[in-house]
Amino acid sequence: MGNSSSSNKISAQDKAILDMKNQRDKLRQYQKRITVLTNHEKAIAKECLAKGDTNRAKLALRRKKYQEGLIQKTDAQLAQLEQLSSDVEFALVQKDVLYGLQQGTAVLKEIHKEMGGIENVEKLLGENAEARAYQEEISELLANKMSNQDEDEVEDELEALEQEVNGVTLPDPPVKQPEFTPEQKAKISRDRAQRRAQERAAEQEQTAEPMLA
Amino acid sequence: MATTTEPPTAFQFPPHYSFPPFFTLQPVATTRSSQLQSWSTFIQSYCRHHHIFSLSLIDALSTPLFHNTTLSRQLSLRDAKAILTWMASPEGGSRAEFISSTGNKKKAVDEGEGGRVWIYWRRPEEWAAQLEEWVDRTGQKGVVLTLYEIVEGEASVREEFAGMDMELLRMSLGVCVKRGRAQIFSSGGEGEGIKFF
Numbered sequence: 001m002g003n004s005s006s007s008n009k010i011s012a013q014d015k016a017i018l019d020m021k022n023q024r025d026k027l028r029q030y031q032k033r034i035t036v037l038t039n040h041e042k043a044i045a046k047e048c049l050a051k052g053d054t055n056r057a058k059l060a061l062r063r064k065k066y067q068e069g070l071i072q073k074t075d076a077q078l079a080q081l082e083q084l085s086s087d088v089e090f091a092l093v094q095k096d097v098l099y100g101l102q103q104g105t106a107v108l109k110e111i112h113k114e115m116g117g118i119e120n121v122e123k124l125l126g127e128n129a130e131a132r133a134y135q136e137e138i139s140e141l142l143a144n145k146m147s148n149q150d151e152d153e154v155e156d157e158l159e160a161l162e163q164e165v166n167g168v169t170l171p172d173p174p175v176k177q178p179e180f181t182p183e184q185k186a187k188i189s190r191d192r193a194q195r196r197a198q199e200r201a202a203e204q205e206q207t208a209e210p211m212l213a
Numbered sequence: 214m215a216t217t218t219e220p221p222t223a224f225q226f227p228p229h230y231s232f233p234p235f236f237t238l239q240p241v242a243t244t245r246s247s248q249l250q251s252w253s254t255f256i257q258s259y260c261r262h263h264h265i266f267s268l269s270l271i272d273a274l275s276t277p278l279f280h281n282t283t284l285s286r287q288l289s290l291r292d293a294k295a296i297l298t299w300m301a302s303p304e305g306g307s308r309a310e311f312i313s314s315t316g317n318k319k320k321a322v323d324e325g326e327g328g329r330v331w332i333y334w335r336r337p338e339e340w341a342a343q344l345e346e347w348v349d350r351t352g353q354k355g356v357v358l359t360l361y362e363i364v365e366g367e368a369s370v371r372e373e374f375a376g377m378d379m380e381l382l383r384m385s386l387g388v389c390v391k392r393g394r395a396q397i398f399s400s401g402g403e404g405e406g407i408k409f410f
Binding site: 009010014015016017018019021022024025026028029089 | 356357358359361362365396398399400403404406408410
């Protein structure tokens, strides 16, 4: 919004509204003046009464009455002016609304044109349904191709997975050292010696083999 | 011509207002500068409270602003002028401006004792922001407003700018126009209008 472009934003309507509002302001100012005058007349009347000058007090009051009448008249005029200016402003709003509706309708029409009419949409929908049915057929065919064996494997895997997820219960580990009798101990050491001898023999065999080859 | 609308609550005078030396400008530079600052703040808050937009120097001297009747102390015209000159300087935050009838700012200071001074408890730029905010808040964008309506209308009675000096209003609106937020126009006759965008 630059300064240069703002100069043409004031339309003739704006000026007319300004005229009306200025008129209204003038009436307001007039009312203010008259109100001051009526207060003044009242003060005069009071003063005259205090002095005992009834006639002049009456005169002042009569003037006051007249001015009050003027205020009432201007009030009516003010109301009229205000109504008119708000009518004008509302009409401007209506104009804006109408413009908006017009614009919206034009865009909507444009979009409809791009979509190419109802027949086109119907045709497209029909094609869509056909394509979907075709796709379903293909899926069914493919699904039937799966053998029983495959299905079994799938089931097995599922079970394994389930066990993994739920966890298998294992026996508790021993908490105490095992206790042996002297005979058992002797047997264990005998077993160990035997096993070692076997291992040594196997090792010798292995190292000998490459020499043979 | 100080526009005064009687406020419902009394103005709370600052504590230094009842301190007699406050009413004589001190010669020592540091004391003086802090005194000028206090006076500036005091004048601004006083004017804000009483909705005074401009002061007539000679008339203001006898008002409670410069005249403490309980102490029977009064600021001298020379000192008042010094304070306002300081307020008008950039050092004082440009919180005042001498109004000249000839349009020459420099001359306005010397124009005589009756010189009028704007008291900027809100500077025109700040008023502009205030006005824009009001227009925005009351949904009056794009509506034609008369200048009279802005300061005297029923819609702005409760606003701080109610009863504002026309001249000051024009300056503030000028700022809005410069910012491209509004346009002032007239339709041949007297009375200007403004339209905010």
